[in-house]
Amino acid sequence: xxxxxxxxxxxxxxxxxxxxxxxxxxxxxxxxxxxxxxxxxxxxxxxxxxxxxxxxxxxxxxxxxxxxxxxxxxxxxxxxxxxxxxxxxxxxxxxxxxxxxxxxxxxxxxxxxxxxxxxxxxxxxxxxxxxxxxxxxxxxxxxxxxxxxxxxxxxxxxxxxxxxxxxxxxxxxxxxxxxxxxxxxxxxxxxxxxxxxxxxxxxxxxxxxxxxxxxxxxxxxxxxxxxxxxxxxxxxxxxxxxxxxxxxxxxxxxxxxxxxxxxxxxxxxxxxxxxxxxxxxxxxxxxxxxxxxxxxxxxxxxxxxxxxxxxxxxxxxxxxxxxxxxxxxxxxxxxxxxxxxxxxxxxxxxxxxxxx
Amino acid sequence: xxxxxxxxxxxxxxxxxxxxxxxxxxxxxxxxxxxxxxxxxxxxxxxxxxxxxxxxxxxxxxxxxxxxxxxxxxxxxxxxxxxxxxxxxxxxxxxxxxxxxxxxxxxxxxxxxxxxxxxxxxxxxxxxxxxxxxxxxxxxxxxxxxxxxxxxxxxxxxxxxxxxxxxxxxxxxxxxxxxxxxxxxxxxxxxxxxxxxxxxxxxxxxxxxxxxxxxxxxxxxxxxxxxxxxxxxxxxxxxxxxxxxxxxxxxxxxxxxxxxxxxxxxxxxxxxxxxxxxxxxxxxxxxxxxxxxxxxxxxxxxxxxxxxxxxxxxxxxxxxxxxxxxxxxxxxxxxxxxxxxxxxxxxxxxxxxxxx
DNA sequence: CTGAAAGCGCTAACAC
DNA sequence: GTGTTAGCGCTTTCAG
Numbered sequence: 001x002x003x004x005x006x007x008x009x010x011x012x013x014x015x016x017x018x019x020x021x022x023x024x025x026x027x028x029x030x031x032x033x034x035x036x037x038x039x040x041x042x043x044x045x046x047x048x049x050x051x052x053x054x055x056x057x058x059x060x061x062x063x064x065x066x067x068x069x070x071x072x073x074x075x076x077x078x079x080x081x082x083x084x085x086x087x088x089x090x091x092x093x094x095x096x097x098x099x100x101x102x103x104x105x106x107x108x109x110x111x112x113x114x115x116x117x118x119x120x121x122x123x124x125x126x127x128x129x130x131x132x133x134x135x136x137x138x139x140x141x142x143x144x145x146x147x148x149x150x151x152x153x154x155x156x157x158x159x160x161x162x163x164x165x166x167x168x169x170x171x172x173x174x175x176x177x178x179x180x181x182x183x184x185x186x187x188x189x190x191x192x193x194x195x196x197x198x199x200x201x202x203x204x205x206x207x208x209x210x211x212x213x214x215x216x217x218x219x220x221x222x223x224x225x226x227x228x229x230x231x232x233x234x235x236x237x238x239x240x241x242x243x244x245x246x247x248x249x250x251x252x253x254x255x256x257x258x259x260x261x262x263x264x265x266x267x268x269x270x271x272x273x274x275x276x277x278x279x280x281x282x283x284x285x286x287x288x289x290x291x292x293x294x295x296x297x298x299x300x301x302x303x304x305x306x307x308x309x310x311x312x313x314x315x316x317x318x319x320x321x322x323x324x325x326x327x328x329x330x331x332x333x334x335x336x337x338x339x340x341x342x343x344x345x346x347x348x349x350x351x352x353x354x355x356x
Numbered sequence: 357x358x359x360x361x362x363x364x365x366x367x368x369x370x371x372x373x374x375x376x377x378x379x380x381x382x383x384x385x386x387x388x389x390x391x392x393x394x395x396x397x398x399x400x401x402x403x404x405x406x407x408x409x410x411x412x413x414x415x416x417x418x419x420x421x422x423x424x425x426x427x428x429x430x431x432x433x434x435x436x437x438x439x440x441x442x443x444x445x446x447x448x449x450x451x452x453x454x455x456x457x458x459x460x461x462x463x464x465x466x467x468x469x470x471x472x473x474x475x476x477x478x479x480x481x482x483x484x485x486x487x488x489x490x491x492x493x494x495x496x497x498x499x500x501x502x503x504x505x506x507x508x509x510x511x512x513x514x515x516x517x518x519x520x521x522x523x524x525x526x527x528x529x530x531x532x533x534x535x536x537x538x539x540x541x542x543x544x545x546x547x548x549x550x551x552x553x554x555x556x557x558x559x560x561x562x563x564x565x566x567x568x569x570x571x572x573x574x575x576x577x578x579x580x581x582x583x584x585x586x587x588x589x590x591x592x593x594x595x596x597x598x599x600x601x602x603x604x605x606x607x608x609x610x611x612x613x614x615x616x617x618x619x620x621x622x623x624x625x626x627x628x629x630x631x632x633x634x635x636x637x638x639x640x641x642x643x644x645x646x647x648x649x650x651x652x653x654x655x656x657x658x659x660x661x662x663x664x665x666x667x668x669x670x671x672x673x674x675x676x677x678x679x680x681x682x683x684x685x686x687x688x689x690x691x692x693x694x695x696x697x698x699x700x701x702x703x704x705x706x707x708x709x710x711x712x
Numbered sequence: 713c714t715g716a717a718a719g720c721g722c723t724a725a726c727a728c
Numbered sequence: 729g730t731g732t733t734a735g736c737g738c739t740t741t742c743a744g
Binding site for chain 2: 054056057058059060061063064069071079080082085086088089092093096101102103104106108113116119120122123124125142146231260261264267286287289290291292
Binding site for chain 4: 011033057063
């Protein structure tokens with residue numbers, strides 16, 4: 001059984017309003033887009049006709065004529081990741097203010113999906129692109145730059161002098177995390193990675209090694225466990241950790257999810273956090289405040305990041321970038337909570353001594 | 357310092373391709389949209405010209421001409437809520453398959469924001485609307501139905517005979533939750549609500565009362581704590597719980613977040629879960645498997661729900677609905693994990709006896 | 713300050 | 729099978 005007449009509502013066109021108001025379509029258009037340039041009386045006449053008819057301009061026709069879509073494409077690796085969802089909120093807030101709409105390009109961690117969004121850009125369905133991916137999506141044949149659209153990279157930097165970057169200070173924060181752990185007396189460290197191929201992971205690991213060096217340690221003083229930015233990566237890291245004889249006591253995880261997975265798993269083996277092992281996460285997702293114990297982590301200014309990135313894109317579209325907009329790097333905040341603490345047994349030697 | 361020449365890439369139009377291939381624009385258009393109706397040789401000629409020129413049709417012009425936008429609006433209460441994010445994934449999967457794009461309408465729990473999306477529908481920027489809100493968004497002056505667009509309600513039902521509903525069996529599952537707790541020997545119950553004004557909350561609470569009745573109890577045998585669908589609602593409920601003399605032992609929370617908040621807070625007071633109190637959540641978010649103890653909860657088939665809803669909308673747009681599509685109600689799955697267990701002290705009396 | 717008219721780039725009748 | 733042509737609904741010169 002099929003239902004008919006979805007299109008039953010009669011469409012009001014600008015010509016209808018013009019007729020109703022006794023003016024030309026040009027005047028109606030002017031009243032709606034540049035009210036100042038029309039006599040008050042005409043203006044009122046037209047507005048009355050608009051109200052009476054319930055006229056709403058057909059946005060597709062507007063787009064075709066003005067060559068502006070008032071839409072922006074946001075390409076994100078995975079929307080169910082709270083980090084991206086929160087950035088999107090900031091983007092949305094800023095864009096809405098400027099009258100722009102959002103078209104979501106959710107890759108859902110599958111790179112095949114990006115082709116679709118390249119085509120979307122190429123077919124001019126949007127006026128600009130926000131990339132949370134850390135790379136330029138491509139098509140097989142072409143990449144997104146060929147659209148000629150303004151593009152802004154957020155969250156993960158892209159090395160292209162036409163693309164402004166709006167990111168957080170990953171590297172600095174991660175370095176600081178290690179120094180924080182070292183300051184608590186930790187001497188052996190662990191690094192739970194994020195998706196190994198991602199730029200973000202790369203930056204964080206770089207910051208980690210910088211921190212290790214800055215605290216006077218070397219490559220032999222830490223272990224690294226690899227895996228994507230998910231809970232199970234932390235669990236897998238914990239499994240490996242549990243098999244070690246000379247376990248690290250200061251663990252940094254490149255995202256909160258894996259920090260939480262790690263902690264959950266080792267606590268099942270009656271390892272105490274933070275008395276036996278300190279763990280520090282990254283992101284500051286809401287859930288990190290509801291774990292046991294609550295997670296020490298770096299909070300990313302996600303909402304602000306979203307707004308800043310959208311703001312830069314707006315400037316790019318409107319052609320009024322200033323040099324200071326080209327590279328924005330927002331600071332993180334250390335949330336000192338309950339999964340980090342001073343080392344009780346300073347190192348392997350003293351551990352042996354105390355247990356004799 | 358402003359950058360110029362974003363539009364430097366020269367736009368190729370269908371006429372360019374036609375000239376290049378030595379055919380008319382109509383033929384180019386045909387090759388691209390109905391290849392069967394063109395001679396093989398012409399087809400190849402055109403495709404070669406398309407390839408050489410890198411032509412991509414201007415989608416705005418197509419939309420204007422065909423009066424189809426190939427976009428769908430999805431209005432969601434809050435995208436950072438993992439439940440909606442996951443539904444959106446399902447929607448995306450289905451819509452992508454049909455060649456449709458998604459325009460996100462994220463209300464971010466602020467009803468003022470819906471006006472924008474009503475206008476978007478009214479100005480025909482989309483071919484259909486998916487509502488995760490449980491109500492029809494409005495504008496002050498008009499509501500979304502006046503767009504005449506096909507609308508499907510997902511997740512929360514809307515009572516309108518033009519709007520198909522695609523939902524989960526909230527009520528049945530909640531009823532089952534109570535019966536499950538009763539089956540474990542619980543005699544006093546607690547209900548941690550979700551946003552009191554929402555349809556979903558209403559359905560779940562209704563199921564809860566049905567369950568209470570079915571298990572042979574009455575309104576005096578449970579307490580209800582109100583609050584939105586967030587962690588802190590559970591915390592607040594726990595505070596109230598802690599002040600009670602005659603505490604319930606079987607708690608149902610209308611979402612996992614509040615279940616988790618509740619458990620966290622009472623464990624801080626050394627109340628044991630599930631030995632002293634059993635808690636059962638709702639949703640089955642990923643986190644619920646990483647809490648301590650892991651949360652017993654009902655898993656919603658969110659991805660499937662998203663797909664099903666999008667599928668119904670596609671059918672509506674293409675005018676081939678069958679009656680069975682009008683109301684879809686997907687079942688939930690009980691995940692029996694570690695926050696529920698048998699009552700140790702059956703009731704207040706036996707509790708007194710055993711502590712003497 | 714207002715109107716007439718020319719398209720924006722494409723598709724779909726309708727002819728041939 | 730293919731070409732010609734008339735719009736889709738709007739904005740924006742250009743005249744007046």
